[in-house]
Amino acid sequence: MEKLNVYAAKLVPKNENFGQGHRACQGCAEALAVRLAGKALGKSVITVSATGCMEVVSTPFPYTSWNVPWIHVAFENAAAVASGVESGLKALMRKGRMPQRKIFVLALAGDGGTSDIGVQAISGALERGHDFLYICTDNEAYMNTGIQRSSATPWGASTTTSPAGKVIPGQATWKKNMAAIAAAHDIPYVATACPSYPFDLMEKVKKGARVHGPAYIHVLAVCPTGWRSAPDLSIRLGRLAVETGIFPLYEVIDGKYKISIDLPKLRPVEDYFRLQGRFRHLTKDMIEKIQERVTREYEKLKMQERMTGGE
C-alpha cells in the first residue's frame, strides 16, 4: 500500500492547511511545498513560521491562508518558538490541563532563516531533542527582501548581493550543506525533498512528523522571481535539479543514508542552468567546475549510503 500510494494521486488528502488566496508569485514552488506538507500533516498541527516569503504572502492582516493554528514571531527563531510550543504542550498535557493527544509541531523557514541567521536556534532545538518537524524551504536566496545571496545560494549564481560582475562572477562560495549539518546532530530523521516529487515529499513529511524527536527536511523550492525562470517551468526545474544530481533526494534515518531516487547516470548540469537567468553569465569553464563538484558530491553521497548501510 505504501508503494501504491506513491502513484495514486487520488489518494492525496483534500484538506488544505495552507489555503488558496495567498499572495505568492506565479509558479512559486515554496508555496507548493508548504501546501503539500500541510496535506501530509493533516489538521492536528501547530505551525510556526519564520519571517520570509511564506509568512508575508500568507497573512496580510486581516486575511490568513492558514486553516490550522499558526504563529509568526521573528526571522531567526522559528526553531526556538517551536521548542516553546512543544514544551508548552508537553507540560500542559502532563499536568492534565489539556487532553492527551498528538499535535504535530511544524517549524517553517526559508534558507536564510535556517542556514544563516537561524542556524543557532535550529542547532539548539535539534540538540535539545524537541519532538518537532523543521522544514526549510530553500529557494537559494533571501527572496522576501529582494533576492540577496544566502549561504544556500549556489556557486556562480547571480543575486542582488552577489551580482555577476566583471571581476567577481556571482556567488563566490559553494552552497552550505544544511541537511548534513542537521544530520550531524544525530537526530532520528533528516531528508531532502522537492515539490516536483510531491508524493515523495509528502511521505517524508509524514515520516518526519511521526518520528519521536526532531526531524529536519530540506526542500529545494524553485522561485521563478529570484531565479529568473519562467513560472511554468518550476516543476521541470525541480526535476532537473534532482536529475542532474545538483539536489539529490535522500533520507538519513537514524544515521543511515538512503538515496530516494537513484540516478545511474546524471544529466549534465547545463540542462538545469540553461533555463535560469541567474546562471546566464556562466562560462564553459565555470560550468565544468560545477559539473566536477556535483559529480564528486554525488559519489560522496553514494559512499555515505554504502558506509552507513542504508541501501
Add this chain to the structure above:
Amino acid sequence: MGKRVGMEVSIAASEAVRLANVDVIAAYPITPQTHIVEHLSEFVNNGELDAEFVPVESEHSAMSVCTGCAAVGARSFTCTSSQGLILMSEIVYCTAAMRLPVVMVLANRSLSNPISIWNDHTDVMSIRDCGWIQYFAENGQDVLDHVLISYRVGEDRDVMLPVIVNMDGFSLSHVVEPVELVDQETVDKFLPPYKPSVVLDPTHPVTMGAIVLPSCYTETKKAQDEAVKASMPIILKGWQEFGDLTGRYYHPIEEYRTEGAEVLLVTMGGISETAMWAVDQMREKGRSVGLLKMRLWRPFPFEEFRKAALKARMLVVVDRAISYGGPGGPVASELRSALYNEPKRPIVANFIAGLASRDVAPFDFIEMVDRAEGACKKGTEPEYEIYGVRE
C-alpha cells in the same frame, strides 16, 4: 502569615516561580542572574516543580521559547541580565505586541563595553519602550511578592501583557535577606491558573503574528498603548488583593518621610533603602527632606507621581543609567515631562550615580541634596551630573 526565613534573594525569586506552578522555564546563564536558573533547574530535577526546563542556547531563544509556550496557554518564566537582555530584546518587543503574559526577572547589570558584571539600570533602560509592565523591587520580599503579582496581573484577561520584575544585581540578587514565604494555599487563592481566551489549538485555529500593512499598523500600536495604560487599575487591584491576603501592601510610588518635605529624593530599586537612611540623618538635623521610591515604571504612574511630587520645591532624582548626549538620566527626563504642564512645578535636579555598583552611601545622597540646593539658590535648574567621577 507565612514563615519568615533568611534566604538569598535569587532563591526567593525561584521560590516564587515554584509557588506560581510555572509550566515552562527557559533561561540562559549570565551573572548575576545565574543563581535563579540554577535553583530552578534543581527544583525541576528534584521533582519539586512540575515544569519543562528548556536549557536554551541563547537568551534570544529563551524569550522565543517563552513566547511560543505562552501562545499555547502555558505559564512561562525567564530571567536574565545585561547582555542577555539586549540579545533577546528583539523578541522582548514581540512578546508584548503579541499580548503574551510572560514573566521575567531582571537582575539588573551594566551594559558592555567595557564589560561589567556589576549593577545599574542601563540594561533595562535600553528596552524602556518594549511594552511590558515594569516593576522595580526594593528588597527580597518585594522580589518574591512581585513574581506572584506579575502573573496575576499580566495574565488577567483585561491585561494580557508580559511583566518584568527588576531587581538590582548582586546588591539584591546575591544577598541574604529576611523573607516571608507565602503558603501555597494563599498563592492558589491569589493566582488562578493561566487561561487565555485565545491559544494555538488545532480545534480552534487562529493566526498569531500576521503581517500588518501601514493601513492598520497605527491602529495596532494605538491598541497596544491603550492596553498598557488600561493595566493600571488591575495593577492596583492586584496589589490590594495581595495585601489583603498577606498584609503587605504596595503602591506605584512609595513615600518615605515626605510630610512637609521641601526637597524629595527620588530613587528606584535597591538604593532606596540607603536613601531612607540618608533621609533619616537629614531629618535628624532638621532638614526638610523626604524620599519618593518609584516601584512602577510602566505604565508610568502619572497621577500618583504628581500627587506626591507637587508638594515639594525640588526633586533630587538619582538615575542609574545614562542617555549619552541626551537630556540626563531616563528617570529624571520622564519625571520632568510628567510635571511640564503643572503651573507650579518643583525644580528637577538629576544625578547619575551608582554605575556598575559604584557605592552610593548615605552621605552621597546628602551631598547630592546639598549640591542641588546650592544650584537651586542660583535660581536655575541645574544640568544633570554624573556623580562621583574621580578626577
